[in-house]
Amino acid sequence: MFKTPFKTPLKPPRIPGKKRRPSLVAYTTFILAALYLPLVALSVLSFRGGPTLFHWYVRAFSDPQLLQSLWNSIFIGVGSTIISTVLGTMAALGLRRPRFPGRVAFESLINLPLVLPEIVMGLSLLVWFSFLKMTLGLFSVILAHTTFSVSYVTLIILARIKGMDPLLEEAASDLGATPWRAFWTVTFPLLLPAVISGALLSFTLSFDDFLITFFTSGVGSDTLPIRIYSMMRFGVTPEMNAISFSVIFFTLLTVVMVFRLRRE
């Protein structure tokens, strides 16, 4: 008899891929349920306890302070989205050139807002704005939000550019199109889904942001997250449930749109 390295030579064969332990499945279901439980609870509570189903929604959307903060959020979101989409698209187009002086430095600069502690970004802007003697308000928040949104827009569009055939635009110029025309008729339509999903992401990021807004907003420029934050310290009201769930609902709608665009 030769020596076998097997401790137990007669184990049943394992079928790869076929093994999904029920305990693991149950665990995963539990974790996912726990992740969603608060959101579900919020949605249920936002419809309950009033004389009509949408009672708290009507109440929430007629609260002038809540409404004001909602408008502030939308205004800031739109403002920072426009600036960051333009800047980010241009930056991504610039980065098509594979090598140029300062490329590595510029790329690190783009990644910096992703790794910088958010609190530091917020307070450094606060320090800078007060150094410039700028009044804090909607405008300062737009500037702050744009600073982090540009990075995300650039990275999303860049990912799309990397998957694109650079020869297409060249083919257009070979066929006699001016560079300007080649860009607008060939490259830009191909980039458009990425530009839109970058813009939607930028709006979502701005709409969601708490910490940077906390540092850079002034009196009367409360955004919705700031408003909810300060209301939370005085307790919970059904109107807050309603407005919170509306926000979640619209965010999810945006996310679905972004994912759809990404798939194309």
Place this chain on the structure above:
Amino acid sequence: MEPTAFTKQQKTPAFIFPSLGWFIFFLIIPLGIVVAFSLMHKGAYGQIEYRLDLGNFARVFEPIYLKTVFRSLLLAAFTAGTCLVLAYPLAYLMARSGDMLKKLILALVIVPFWTNFVIRIYALKLVLGENGLINQLLRELHLIAAPLQLTDNLIGVGIGMIYNYLPFMVLPLFVALDKLDFTLLDAAYDLGASRVQMALKVLLPLSLPGIVTGSIFVFIPAFGEFVIPDLMGGSQSMYVGTLITETFLKSRDWPFGSAMSTLLVLMAMVSFVIVLSRASRDPAAREMRGKRAEAGPVHV
């Protein structure tokens, strides 16, 4: 690639100048000012005197502040550790699932993290509060007489941190495990390895890059976290994020606040350099950089 009309040009493209200018004006200069302030002296009335003072950094190491730093380190370590334990089985199941299920679970993990951060914490508070879902359920089942105190204390902070940071751990773990060749486990099995041996000698070393990346992605933002302890912890304890915020907004000691911020940035940068330098060797970490952008709002 053959040099083409587009790749030949070596000049810095003019298209990057607007965003470059923006980053210099709204990112580099503000950070430079914070670093400069951290080296300056605070006057008697809270104004900044433009003379060198290294005492701000020394003050961080005074016992009261050191205690805060230590508390934050503990919280960050607890969050990273618990998230690792909770996320690993989930990431493992994802990696071993079929394409459809994989994508579904991935989407389900990422989606809540797109929804507003403050609202998410608010919703969590609805569930955990004195009259929240959990307490109501336990009372209905007659398991408890008095409501459990799950918010405005350390338990609340812990649950809030885990709830918020779990996806940061799931993503890198999944990316690492998804790349893993699971036939290696079968090989180990065929060679007579026990289940524990398979886990410790095959799975763990091979998924180590994901574990390191995930732990850093949770630890660093958790260390500077300010909103969750503030909303879930009541008004009792101080963390680094709370301390920095209060130093800036309440006591207006900008040089000291700047010194703490500078240290926080240094810590984050060093950690991410570790992750990125691994990225040149490790494809999982490289992919994670893309995933971070894709994942959306990250609260670092």
